[in-house]
Amino acid sequence: MVPFAGYAMPVQYPAGLMAEHRQTRESAGLFDVSHMGQLRLSGPEAARAFETLMPVDVVDLAPGKQRYGLLLTDEGTIIDDLMFANRGDHLFVVVNGACKHVDLAHLQERIGKRCEIVTMFDRGLLALQGPKAVDALQRVVPGVDKLVFMTGAGLVWNGADLFITRSGYTGEDGFEISVPAAQAEALARTLLSQPEVKPVGLGARNSLRLEAGLCLYGNDIDTTTTPVEAALTWAIQKVRRTGGARAGGFPGAARVLGQLDGTVPVARKRVGLVAQERVPVREHVELQDTAGQRIGEVTSGLLAPTLDRPIAMGYVPPALAAVGTRVQALVRGKPVPMEVAAMPFVPNRYYRG
DSSP states (O other), X not given: OEEETTEEEOSXXXXXXXXXXXXXXXXXXXXXXXXXXXEEEESTTHHHHHHTTSSSOOTXXXXXXXXXXXXXXXXXXXXXXEEEEEOSSEEEEEEXXXXXXXXXXXXXXXXXXXXXXXXXXXXXXXXEESTTHHHHHHHHSTTGGGXXXXXXXXXXXXXXXXXXXXXXXXXXXXXXXXXXXXXXXXXXXXXXTSTTEEEOOHXXXXXXXXXXXXXXXXXXXXXXXXXXXXXXXXXXXXXXXXTSTTOOOSXXXXXXXXXXXXXXXXXXXXXXXXXXXXXXXXXXXXEEOTTSOEEEEEEEEEEETTTTEEEEEEEEOGGGOSTTOEXXXXXXXXXXXXXXXXXXXXXXXXXXX
16 A cells, blocks of 8 residues: 555555556456546536636536546646546536546636536546456446547446446546445445456556556656647647637647647657567656657656567657657666656457447
């Protein structure tokens, strides 16, 4: 157990990181992610208000659908990344645990007069991930099999109101389950009693999300990175881009849309990297061009359990961001050859119906 965001969090269980990683890729792993911040935004103006803070289409999101979002500073850099779902009468928002109090203050300051912001930081959040997650969860909460990737529904288990989305942070099919605190342990134990399910800690959560090419806030994105630099432009829908029906109107729009349109320079780009030698390349390791000049640094890196080779993410100049470009990482004074690689490193297996 380690301290994280004011919680005691499991890095691993007795089986160990590698076994937990494989368990999630092959069957189903249960993560307790109750440290994440859950919020409810309600009122007739909630969607329009929330949309003013992000370069994302909130207004047109249909009931029962979920979307990835980015809170931005006035400079167009990332305060936090988050998930939000349209629950019909309100928006359900999940933010990162280490950022939730900063995010809440930001929301209250910017849109607190336009909608009601209710914290649900006391609710539990369980993530059941892996190809057999649906089999285990359907047995416990019938009806979840009807969900597809990035949709959600309110369901009931033993009298407890759940909100379940078919999404997650592993690249696998799976679910995130918001549950009242009083029933969280009972639900977790019920899920762990299913033959497909074992508990998984933060260590394997990190290796799974890196194989899936997913950003970790504080490592790969922060208030120094824009969505364009972070290669998150897929999260900016056409309606919010230059020429779109609701283009701009979010913090830092001139810079972000300028970078998208090519009128504002982009100094660096997030890329995937694969080491050409069996040397793990960790975060904060210096990246160099093949002539030994510093070009950037690694933001996440480890020996990928599924691929059995070292992978990483990091930032390099746009001229060196093309797949196949050779760079090197300086590990304990020794240059390790690396190649820019497409992400995800392991193919995603989301269930789209």
